[in-house]
Amino acid sequence: MSSTKKYNWKGKLHEVIYEADTPAGKIFDVILLVFILASIVLVMLESINDIDAKYHNALYIGEWIVTILFSLEYVARIITVKKPKKYIFSFFGIIDFLSTIPMYLSFFIIGGQALVALRALRLLRIFRILKLARYLGASNQLAGAIKSSRAKISVFLFAVIIASIIFGTLMYLVEGEENGFTNIPKSVYWCIVTLTTVGFGDIAPQTPLGQFIATIIMIMGYGIIAVPTGIVSAEYTRSANKKDEENNGELEKTHLNSQTCQNCLSTNHKDEAEYCYTCGHNLHLD
Amino acid sequence: MSSTKKYNWKGKLHEVIYEADTPAGKIFDVILLVFILASIVLVMLESINDIDAKYHNALYIGEWIVTILFSLEYVARIITVKKPKKYIFSFFGIIDFLSTIPMYLSFFIIGGQALVALRALRLLRIFRILKLARYLGASNQLAGAIKSSRAKISVFLFAVIIASIIFGTLMYLVEGEENGFTNIPKSVYWCIVTLTTVGFGDIAPQTPLGQFIATIIMIMGYGIIAVPTGIVSAEYTRSANKKDEENNGELEKTHLNSQTCQNCLSTNHKDEAEYCYTCGHNLHLD
Amino acid sequence: MSSTKKYNWKGKLHEVIYEADTPAGKIFDVILLVFILASIVLVMLESINDIDAKYHNALYIGEWIVTILFSLEYVARIITVKKPKKYIFSFFGIIDFLSTIPMYLSFFIIGGQALVALRALRLLRIFRILKLARYLGASNQLAGAIKSSRAKISVFLFAVIIASIIFGTLMYLVEGEENGFTNIPKSVYWCIVTLTTVGFGDIAPQTPLGQFIATIIMIMGYGIIAVPTGIVSAEYTRSANKKDEENNGELEKTHLNSQTCQNCLSTNHKDEAEYCYTCGHNLHLD
């Protein structure tokens, strides 16, 4: 019976950590998000010299508090899940691990701090707490539109890169090193800056011929900007129409909750679901 | 009877101030708009040192004239409305108040002048005087398209912010302080400048690796620009089609006037309306 | 009979000058376009100091040749048309006049040269010589899409201007004169540069708060860019669909020629037309 009890304890912790439907689970997720945001703000503040000079110790301590809490959370996640390997090698498992280790790494190697940038990805958890199936639906639809226009966008990106290499080399030959086009990779970089209409202006053509070629590149870029927009727009209209035909808003009435199966970690279960739709594991009994 | 008379006087003033259908109301609104524009021009001229040095007194007097007229108008609006509280806490009530007080505030605190920027919002009144239900319809349709794509745009903006934090931190680590990426918030700022294809160029990557990452950010930004456009475009086509089906241009024939109910301040009454469609108050009798 | 003869001579000249269907008319139009292009190139070359210093006399003579030819053409156009007033006050009549006079004006006033920029508008004649009803159709369809989305684009532009005034004033207060935001009009100018994602970078926010506000402006601008695109795109799809339904490509088979009625100057007559569809004047007999 003690085994069952222990199992129950794990089950409850699992519910708190992995779900946002119970009050405890909601509180846990809110606290977690606050700490994720705090950890990002901490890293940002550390990078500002004036602030780091004044409050170095406070920031250092804060960073350790966040690291210890993240470590505890990571361990708890592994313990309460039935198949820890599945969690560890899942997208969020890897992100959780990488956002926890930078401080430990800083003992051994310098630069391990680079991983802290990945903490921002943890913010994606916000979608779960908002429990907005609507938002997930929106992102699915977006992903769908992007996915079905993948082939076209690949062709397009390929064309952009080839054009950049050709025009970049041309500009290097026309403008030369004295006008900032010091080598071909830099020229290609300038070409992409121009094609995408970003236009930093740190490098700019000085010779009349260079400016003429730049004009062609810009007008081309202007036309090119229309292509991915047209593609996504058309695919999106299409998928929206299809969805309109298939169900007249019916699907939207099905409410999905933030439950995560303890066994296989699949999400988006229906509210009335008793068993996991992927592996058949009982969702509530544990 | 004097009460009725007074009431009538108030009613007439209400008609002049709040409506643009009578000749007097039209003249009032035109004069008001001229003064709003004049007040904005005044503030702009004051900010130009050369002009302020030369004509300081004239500008100061002009500012006071505008302030006094705005004060009178504000008081008149409160007096002639049946439920002053409703007006005071309405969108335009607050804007009217805030555009009136800066000069009074300047006696007590410096910086109160910041509120003058809000005067521009008063220009929105122009839609009423133009009496263009057509324009209002256009802005409603726009608002509708934006509203129904809100969820998708939120997901999108969230993705942009997370990407900016990750790439911003990365660029800070790659480029470092010596190339202008002095701290992470500034790097994130640069990243948003680049993703949105604004590209000021006050900060620009100098190292080859930094330029390579910048290239990825720009091409990503290029693809990302397609997403909100595609969304709005698709939603817009959809809502336009729906409207086409529902009414074949019939709704557009219904002419709405600029009448404002004296009781509840609701607008967009039909031309033939005798009573407010929201509260049942008689629109013309007062 | 001499009157008829003279009339015939005028009629023939009219056919040469105003139409591009006869070989003579075609040659006339090609020569005219060459001179228009030459006149634009002349003005450009004159503006380049090195070239002007070397070839000043040649350019001066060239400019006079162009001016005299344009004058002759202008007089011929007036003589051969039945209702000269109609031509003189038509769009092309005014453009023709303004592109002819700059050299004459240069005797009296300096700065009259500014009008030469309008010569570029004469290039629009190219559409007639290309005789591409297809292109005219394309530009009509474009104009139609823009026209039917006029109301929406007005609302949109109005919103952009109001936002620019508000944020421009805010940036002036936050950044101040020491960071390049020397006065409110300049701040508003910077705001529009940023909102439209042009981003020159001659002025850029330096304070953290200013950069934060700039971030908001940029992301807003990013969203805003989606709106006019979505509108035009939707209107365009709509009008294209409508056209598809109405005629299945049938209209495109009707061939329109470049004939201009000698009497009322209306264009786009059908190939088989004998009389002007606007005024009933005989198109070929004169």
Add this chain to the structure above:
Amino acid sequence: MSSTKKYNWKGKLHEVIYEADTPAGKIFDVILLVFILASIVLVMLESINDIDAKYHNALYIGEWIVTILFSLEYVARIITVKKPKKYIFSFFGIIDFLSTIPMYLSFFIIGGQALVALRALRLLRIFRILKLARYLGASNQLAGAIKSSRAKISVFLFAVIIASIIFGTLMYLVEGEENGFTNIPKSVYWCIVTLTTVGFGDIAPQTPLGQFIATIIMIMGYGIIAVPTGIVSAEYTRSANKKDEENNGELEKTHLNSQTCQNCLSTNHKDEAEYCYTCGHNLHLD
């Protein structure tokens, strides 16, 4: 029989060089792509002074290895094809020739190196090796959408150029040489930089009037950006709809291979094809 044997040997080499269906053909294409990429990287590295100074000899040898291999490949292609003229004057024939000769040219003339930029175009072969009829279909659809909106885009580009000339001349007159607008061609260049929202910022208006005109140009450019996007988007939606109606995905099931006819060089044969669909030549027997 020796003639047949020789023919067979040529046929086999043809299969290896021109096709990617046999294992040998696949390996050949992968190796070729690696060398194309290597040749592009070589040219880029050569252009970087530091690297060229250190490894000049290695790069020079590498360049010669690539040139000799490209020469061998070019000769092999000519030998194994039945109608060499057709190959030599085909798009890829010319590209292959131009990417091979720069090193030979460098003996005679300086600047022949400019042709190396064209090597990037050889990368287009990647589509064949990926054997992705899907991608080819995608690029065809794109090309179709662009083709059918050609007339509209021409009108649009023409309008952009005329507007640039007019506003460019205006800005030259307003800003003058002291603010960087040294001559009209440069002003026109600046105008295109602004209209396309690139905005380098190497030239920027300094006078209030110039900044006001710039504002108009930018807002115009903002509206103009909507036009090509709207066109492509609408054409694309249209062609996608048409394709949806014609075949319900049936065409996509027909699998095309990378076979090239030895006789007429036509590609995209069906998997079950025995004879060339263009000239009737036997595809496999040789």
